[in-house]
Amino acid sequence: MCGQNCYGCRVKFGVEVVIHHCRACGYGYCDSCSSNWRPVPERHWGTDAVRVCNACYDVPPEHPAGSLTATVLYCNFLLAEIMKL
């Protein structure tokens, strides 16, 4: 588990950036990259909404294999946004 940087935007965790774990994929994310909540019954979290990363929030639960692709696409999207700044 890569615990030093956000798996989404690669920001370094520390005092100001708290790590949150996506309940669907299990990776560590900063607050803004894991601000979505939805039930994750496929990971045995039951029917209550739990914290998930942006990529997992966009992926239908019946296609867990697609989460990696979604994460990659999301990273590319973030990179494109950063390049605009």
Ligand SMILES: [Zn+2]
């Ligand atoms: Zn992040």
Ligand SMILES: [Zn+2]
């Ligand atoms: Zn996730």
